[in-house]
Amino acid sequence: MTPPDGLEFQVDKKAWQKSRFVETEVSTDLAPGQVLFRVDRFAFTANNITYAVAGEMLRYWDFFPKDAGWGCLPTMGFGDVVASTHEGVATGTRCFGFFPMARHLLIEPASANPASIVDGVAHREGLAPVYNQYQPVAHDPLYIAEKEDVLALVRGLFMTSFLAEDYLVDADLFGADSIVISSASSKTSIAMAFVAHQRGRARAVGLTSSGNLDFVKGLGVYDEVLTYDQVSSLSSGTKAIFVDMAGNSTVTRNVHETLGESLVFSQRIGGTHWDAGGDDAELPGPQREFFFAPGQIKKRLADWGPQGFQERIGASLQAFIASTEGWLRVERGYGRDAVERVYQATLAGSADPSEGNMLSLWESDAAASGR
Secondary structure: OOOOEEEEEEEEOOOOOOEEEEEEEOOOOOOOOOEEEEEEEEEEOHHHHHHHHOOOOOOHHHOOOOOOOEEOOEEEEEEEEEEEOOOOOOOOOEEEEEEEOEOEEEEOEEEEEOOEEEEOOHHHOOOOHHHHEEEEHHHOOOOOHHHHHHHHHHHHHHHHHHHHHHHHHHOHHHHOOEEEEOOOOOHHHHHHHHHHHHHOOOEEEEEEOHHHHHHHHHOOOOOEEEEHHHHHHOOOOOOEEEEEOOOOHHHHHHHHHHHHHHEEEEEEOOOOOHHHOOOOOOOOOOOEEEOOHHHHHHHHHHHHHHHHHHHHHHHHHHHHHHHHOOOOEEEEEEHHHHHHHHHHHHHHOOOOOOEEEEEEOOOOHHHHOOO
16 A cells, blocks of 8 residues: 655754654554544644743653654644544544644554543653543534634633633632733733633733734733833732743743732743743742643542533633634645744744634645545
């Protein structure tokens, strides 16, 4: 049997601007218990740059290990089973999940049922279980066929934002009445502000660049929006939480110094300004805490049960998706040039915040789905 054309997009783990395309041989003649996905398309946002920032610390590079020094960034997307020797997984099954920036993914399910396929390949041992699950769309309560692109773009990052805000509320907001969010134009920040706005427990204050100021103000989810050079005007009279999506050491220091004793908690989530990072060990105020979503998932599954967890996430996600219709424009890109262009623009922070990029390493929609 002629092997399918394999192709992967890889980045240098120490110098992310360096990337390469690697052609691979992918066979549909599988060993017992294996499943081969054709990766249809995947979302790429600033959230994926965060996977690189935390690649070593949170082991995001370990999901799809490559040659020494090179990594394959995880993405959220859709894939179709094109070959299977696992009795619980039928060929043609379409799934949502964690896919590499590639044309194919081979997994070895440890378990499989109509609602979930769990990869048990050896190199994923010890990784966050939530990322090892592939959800067949036919039995996914959050799936909406006509909203596939938007789901891929926001579902993963929305869950991070929902859980991060939930973590803060679970701690009674540490006594704060406002949440200051950097990189306010990023989709993860927008989702965080949306959830906080919905709950109404704290004011959401967005920090953004001057070029994105009007866009962020027009979203309607922030109670106040400031540019980065206006950080000194933050009110220090009331208690506040800082949610850092940017990873910009200058901004972080300015926020900590401006708020002073009013800053009661500092939560780090993203790294959209990865190239402006630095040592923050000597920051005044509370020690920064990196938020790890799987930990809060585990807690809430215990608190609410699986059904209650899905109901809460689902209701809020659907409301957020509806809100994106006023500002999110989905753009599809196919092939090497599109993937490289979007990756470099996102890495450089020059991507249009109103744009949502759905990518595929296949050259067309028909090729991606195998038609």
